[in-house]
Amino acid sequence: MNKHFDVIVIGGGHAGVEAALASARLNKKTALINLYKDRIAAMPCNPSIGGPAKGIVVREIDALGGEMAKAADKTALQTKLLNSSRGPGVWALRVQSDKEEYSKYMQNVVETQSNLELIEAIASDLVIDDNSVKGVVLNNGDIINATCVILTTGTYLKSEILTGHEKYSSGPNEEPTSNGISQSLKKAGIELFRFKTGTPPRIFKNSVDLSKAIKEPGTNAKLAFSFSTDEYTPIENQELCYLIHSTPETKKIIEDNLTKSAMYSGKVESIGPRYCPSFEDKIVRFSSKETHQIFIEPESLKGDAWYIQGFSTSMPTDIQLLMIRSLPGFEKAEVKTWAYAIEYDCINPMQLKPSLELKNISNLFTAGQINGTSGYEEAAGQGLIAGINASRKVDNLEPLILRRDEAYIGVMIDDLINKGVWEPYRLLTSRAEHRLLLRNDNAEHRLKEKGFQIGLIKxxxxxxxxxxxxxxxxxxxxxxxxxxxxxxxxxxxxxxxxxxxxxxxxxxxxxxxxxxxxxxxxxxxxxxxxxxxxxxxxxxxxxxxxxxxxxTERKTVERLIKLEKKKIPSNIDYDKIENLATEARQKLKKVMPLNIGQASRITGVNPADIQMLLFYLKNNYANEQM
CATH class of the missing domain: 1.10.10.1800 (tRNA uridine 5-carboxymethylaminomethyl modification enzyme MnmG/GidA)
Structure with a gap:
């Protein structure tokens, strides 16, 4: 293919869609490469958007000019305001989404967006020359050139499916995986590691009895994610979700067959999400508990299956069936799709700049699960920032970097690049020290002007x-x-x-x-x-x-902003700074922080190290603007 794009986005999940739309809307010739056009912004796991911290991220995406909030409002089956009995700093909106309609909505937005070309293919390799990305190699051998490339590959990098003792190469839902990109990144010196996630079984609706389940209705209030959703009215005929509890029999089945689980048989070589563990992991970690909550949720109005939230597993299918039929009302359940675990490659995010561009490969950006995160909302937030910053890189403009007091998106990216990840990262309200400023109700006040200045808000x-x-x-x-x-x-x-x-x-x-x-x-x-x-x-x-x-909170933020203004020269030699702790020296050399504020948030860098750094800068860079 004799084509050149300003920006190429690899992967059409939640990160990829936001990245591609942002780039195209900022008048950059953009390509979005995805294997299937009808799998745009698919929901391979939980069919919902929002939740604690995550719901606020969706509002932030909307305030900056992204699409997720609009899609969630248009395709919601149920809307619920969480934590309403607590303080406003933790209020959050969550919607149960129609997964089929959500994907169709996003597909239509992508296909009708000017400056954006959807290419149905597998990106099998990257063209990297002189530590700079130049393009993408497709599985048919074609090469597409680009100024910037954004990797939003989700769980498709060298991915493997695990069920019981069975382990084989595959992406989610038996889709192809990509091995070449992992090899390109390794060859370029990028550190990769393996993470794991999983998904629960889907059960045919007509095979279960939910008469004894607890009904979980939505919130009867005027709620919406997007500022542009004019009619803040309750959804008519909101779909019900249900709550049941596992039984002691469920626990015994798992305990008796634990070695058959991929996770406990030695087949799993990676680390899974702490806040979304497999069901057998719950049984092991919380051995004193006899039962656990399980939510029964609809996937689509047109669908015929229930999503069994909180019941992901890597057990073999025969044990899965025993587990499922031990649940109240599921004694005659029939399985539409079996649960499985999936391992995949991701990068160490400490190799990223705050813009989400890799430090060692110019013009290559990453967003979403490849950065070690989990969740649709975390992915979409990163994708939006990567799309904005890749576009600004094409125009030689300064990147958009959100502070921790400005957005949960800023908290997340700052955590990733300064602290790294040792398990799939999930946003929590507890991660934000300024959460009273980062509320559900004030996303527009925090970010709308930035979206307007960037050009995504018209x-x-x-x-x-x-x-x-x-x-x-x-x-x-x-x-x-x-x-x-x-x-x-x-x-x-x-x-x-x-x-x-x-x-x-x-x-x-x-x-x-x-x-x-x-x-x-x-x-x-x-x-x-x-x-x-x-x-x-x-x-x-x-x-x-x-x-x-x-x-009071804003006064604290003002003091912290002063630290952000104390720049650290890019050519600093940390080996010349006396009295730095060994760990601090290693971490500073690895992260290469842009300013004192960022340096102070790096795990392993203590206040005494910051004092030594400030002293060194004062004595050696006094004439440079700090």
Whole structure:
């Protein structure tokens, strides 16, 4: 093929789709290589989007101009707000997705996107010359040239399927795997290691009885991921999910047959996800527990199977059937698809720059599970950043690097490149030290302007956002100015409802600061609140009640930003710095941090090492801008 692209994306999963769309929308001639066009943004595992931390990532993707939030809203079967009884820093939206419709939606977006060509093929190798990627070799021998290449290969690099004692080369769902890219990366000096993940069985719906299962309905509220989803209305006829528990019989079956599991027979050579373990791993790790939760979820309105969440396994199929039929209501269950584990190659992400470009191979970017992460949302967030930064690299522009206080996406990438991974990485709210600033309700306020400046948020949407923000500010102004006496209608209503007893004059903002007051009670009495959407009202409540905490948090962030501004010269020789701990010296040489802030977050680099580094920079680079 005599073709040249600005950007080539290898792999059409959740990372690849976001990377390719971002590149194409930034006016770069882009190719997306995927084996099958009808497997774009497929959901090989859990048919859902969002969850703790992950749901906020989806909102961030939307604020920056990505597509995942729109797809999730359009194809949701059930919508649920998680952690609503806890603080706003951990609220998160989750939707049960129609996996077939989700993939079709993304396929249509990809095929109709200008500047984007979908190539159905296997990328079998990379063209690397003089430590710079030049193109991609297809399985038919054709070479496509590119300025930048983004690897979003998911679990397809040198992948192997494991079921019981059986182990064979294959990608997910019996699809082909790719071995050549792993060899190219190794030849170029890139460190690879093996990770494992798994998927549970799918059971024919008409073969199970869920009459005794606990129903898990969605949240009856105005919820949506995307800012552009105008109608924040509950989904009509939300699909039910169900909760059951495994039985002591399930546990005994596993204990009696543990050596038949791929994981416990010695066949598995890699590390699996701690936060999504196989069911037999749960039995071993939590041996005192007799039962475990299992969620029964629909995969598609058109589908005929249940997804058995929390029941992944690498047992042989005969043992799987015994396990399945030991579950309540599954005594006569028929299996549509057996569970399996899969091992695959990924890179050590400490070899990446904050832009997600490899340090040792110029113009080669990676995103998603190849970086050691797990989850559709983590992959999509990385894909979006890689797509943006590859496009900016083509234009010789500075990369977009999100700080830890700006986005969960920033937390994730910073963790990957500075701390590395020893198991599949999953985003958790506990990983973010500034999670009060990284809330579900304020993703637009944090990132919309960046998306607009980059060019992924267009004028119409940005102007809509500015109007949205102006309405919030006008409402806050009215709340600050309006006053209510103890005899006012609002005061009387609040007292009757037991929400507040106003014994003197209060401003609207002072009333709203009372934790027991519901803003919905105030709406009829304050004109500017009456036209606001649920998200706007939520933002006003949170910003008002947590203003003191947020102010304190921002002061902490300002001090940390000063460290980010203290640049470290790229030509620094860490061997010349006296009194550095050996581990710190090794880690600094490996990561090559861009600034003091990044250096301070590297595992193994202690405050004393940072002091030695600052002292060295002051004495040797005093004339350079720090």
């Amino acid at each position: 004028d119409q949407e940005y102007n809509k956002y500015l109007n949205y923000t102006q309405e919030i500010n006008e409402a806050i102004k009215e709340l600050e100015e309006i006053r209510f006496t103890p005899k006012s209608k609002l005061a009387i209503e609040l007292k009757e409802l037991g929400q507040a007893d106003l014994n003197h004059g209060y401003s609207g903002i002072e009333i709203l600061k009372i934790p027991t007051v519901d803003i919905n009670v105030m709406i009829p009495h304050i004109k500017s609140l009456q036209s606001l959407k649920n998200n706007q009202l939520q933002s006003i409540v949170i910003e008002t009640r947590f203003a003191g905490y947020v102010k």
